[in-house]
Amino acid sequence: ETGVTQSPTHLIKTRGQQVTLRCSSQSGHNTVSWYQQALGQGPQFIFQYYREEENGRGNFPPRFSGLQFPNYSSELNVNALELDDSALYLCASSREPGQGIYEQYFGPGTRLTVT
Amino acid sequence: AQTVTQSQPEMSVQEAETVTLSCTYDTSENNYYLFWYKQPPSRQMILVIRQEAYKQQNATENRFSVNFQKAAKSFSLKISDSQLGDTAMYFCALNSGYALNFGKGTSLLVTP
Numbered sequence: 060e061t062g063v064t065q066s067p068t069h070l071i072k073t074r075g076q077q078v079t080l081r082c083s084s085q086s087g088h089n090t091v092s093w094y095q096q097a098l099g100q101g102p103q104f105i106f107q108y109y110r111e112e113e114n115g116r117g118n119f120p121p122r123f124s125g126l127q128f129p130n131y132s133s134e135l136n137v138n139a140l141e142l143d144d145s146a147l148y149l150c151a152s153s154r155e156p157g158q159g160i161y162e163q164y165f166g167p168g169t170r171l172t173v174t
Numbered sequence: 175a176q177t178v179t180q181s182q183p184e185m186s187v188q189e190a191e192t193v194t195l196s197c198t199y200d201t202s203e204n205n206y207y208l209f210w211y212k213q214p215p216s217r218q219m220i221l222v223i224r225q226e227a228y229k230q231q232n233a234t235e236n237r238f239s240v241n242f243q244k245a246a247k248s249f250s251l252k253i254s255d256s257q258l259g260d261t262a263m264y265f266c267a268l269n270s271g272y273a274l275n276f277g278k279g280t281s282l283l284v285t286p
Contacts, residue, residue, distance in 0.1 A: 092273065101178075101265050101276030102219070115272040149219060156272045160207070163274060165219035 061086050063152050063166035071172045072140050080135040080169045082150030090114070090156045091133040092163060093125060096147040108133055109156045137171075145173045176201045178268050180277035187256045188285055194241075195251045195280050197266030206270035208242065210251045213279075214262040222264070225249065256284045 064083045072078050084091050090109045094102035104117035108127035122138040131152070137144055147170050151163035177200045187193035199208070210222040225233045225242050232240050237257075241250045253260055261284045267274040 094274070099278075101267075101278050102274070104273035104275070107272050117273060147217060151219075151274075162209075162221055162224065164221070165211075167216070167218045170217075 063150060063164055065148075065150050065166040065169050067169060068167070069170045069172075071174065073174055074140055074142060076140050077136065077138045078140060078171060080137075080148050080150075080171070082133045082135070082152075082166060084131045084133070084150075084152035085164050088152035088154050088164070089131050090153045090161070091127055091131065092151045092153070093133070093135045094149040094151065095119075096149055096168070097143075098146070102149055105135070107156060114156050140173045142173050145171060147171075176203075176268055176270065176275045178266050178275050178277040180266055180280050182280045183278070184281045184283070186283045186285060187253075189256055189258060191256055192252060192254045193256055193282065195253075195264050195266075195282065197249045197251070197277060199247050199249060199266070199268050201247075201268060201270055203270035206268060208240075208249045209267040209269070209274065210238070210240070210249075211265045211267060211276075212260075212262045213265065214259075219265075223251065253282075258284050258286065260284050 092107040093105040096102040106116040107114045111127045124136045126134045147168045149168045150166045153161040153163045206227045208225045237254045263279045266277045
């Protein structure tokens with residue numbers, strides 16, 4: 060069984076640029092959630108995708124957007140990058156959405172640095 | 175609104191000893207799940223243990239166990255027979271909908 064994978068591992072961008080991060084969900088999982096983890100903090104929920112539709116969103120501006128594909132892999136797009144967007148971006152997949160009945164399994168993350 | 179509070183930013187324990195990490199939370203929901211995740215320096219977030227709020231019995235996974243006090247909204251993690259590989263950030267998390275709400279974490283150092 061393949062676990063959650065993310066690419067790239069590290070990324071350096073300039074303020075104002077756009078970035079796309081990618082996530083492949085674990086086999087058998089149809090739900091993908093994205094989290095932002097600033098240095099020294101716990102992860103913050105960005106949004107969740109279920110069967111290619113956004114299923115819930117945290118307190119992040121619209122310049123954070125996402126996609127989920129028919130194979131349940133997902134992308135996180137961030138436009139007009141700001142210095143505060145520098146963080147570890149974590150992707151998590153689960154068998155179904157909802158309440159924690161189905162555990163979320165995390166990928167290794169993408170470290171984004173905005174200069 | 176849901177909040178998760180971890181009041182111990184750093185802790186240290188000697189190998190083979192027992193340590194308890196604290197977590198308190200607040201939610202207005204009746205049905206929810208609580209989790210402890212471990213994040214070693216490799217960054218991969220690993221699920222340690224899970225507790226369903228409707229279950230009174232405390233969850234146990236090998237050396238890891240929880241003390242779940244629903245009325246007090248407390249959810250502590252006990253690590254028995256600590257091992258060097260337990261060195262990591264530990265996050266308490268709450269899920270009552272679709273998202274995990276995390277605390278700020280406790281950095282645990284296991285020393286020889």
